[in-house]
Amino acid sequence: FAEVMVEIIKALTISEAEIRRRVTLKNVAAVRAELDAGHSVITLTSHNGNWEWTLLAMSLGMGYPIHAAYKPIHGRFGDRLMLTLRGRFGARMVPAKRLLMRVLRRRREPRIVAMVADQDPVSSTVRHFTQFFGQDTAFFIGPEAIARTGNMAVFYLAVRRTARGHYEVSFEPLAARGEELPPGGLIDRY
Numbered sequence: 001f002a003e004v005m006v007e008i009i010k011a012l013t014i015s016e017a018e019i020r021r022r023v024t025l026k027n028v029a030a031v032r033a034e035l036d037a038g039h040s041v042i043t044l045t046s047h048n049g050n051w052e053w054t055l056l057a058m059s060l061g062m063g064y065p066i067h068a069a070y071k072p073i074h075g076r077f078g079d080r081l082m083l084t085l086r087g088r089f090g091a092r093m094v095p096a097k098r099l100l101m102r103v104l105r106r107r108r109e110p111r112i113v114a115m116v117a118d119q120d121p122v123s124s125t126v127r128h129f130t131q132f133f134g135q136d137t138a139f140f141i142g143p144e145a146i147a148r149t150g151n152m153a154v155f156y157l158a159v160r161r162t163a164r165g166h167y168e169v170s171f172e173p174l175a176a177r178g179e180e181l182p183p184g185g186l187i188d189r190y
Helices: 002-010 016-022 029-036 051-061 076-086 096-105 142-150 185-189
Strands: 023-026 041-045 066-070 092-095 112-116 127-132 135-140 153-163 166-175
Touching: 002 051, 016 023, 016 051, 023 051, 029 041, 029 153, 029 166, 041 051, 041 142, 051 066, 051 076, 051 112, 051 153, 051 166, 066 076, 066 096, 092 096, 096 112, 096 142, 112 142, 127 185, 142 153, 142 185, 166 185
Parallel strands: 023 166, 041 112, 041 153, 066 092, 066 112
Antiparallel strands: 127 135, 153 166
């Protein structure tokens, strides 16, 4: 965790070339096929590996706009700092509560909607419970609602640390565009 925290601080000054060298994107063909066909996609990940560097690498390596959900940080300085860090290479940060409206307004523009979806939905009354490590665990239903409403394919970003300061990000399909899933089905797959 301490190493990731240092890497996040380094993200304020890391060069494009260094991010490309340190973060490898794998299995991108299906994502690019959706985008090239004019369809937006959702990528879901978790707080595993270096999620901040993952966003920077995607911003540089995918060739399409990225709208990333975030929860505003209390305190203007911290919030601005994180927005600057995350948007360094072009990602647009969108408050999570406004993400669905952004998707609907720009549904004709192919882009990646990026979300770190493993946060505890304590402030939301609408959530899905599923078993996680043998415990009933609440998850946001936002990714599922956005995928259904926006008719978007969904991919999980499996982040694996390959060496100190080096990561491999693999795009794993979770749901095809238009796939009919029962309520909570996408969250269960995630």
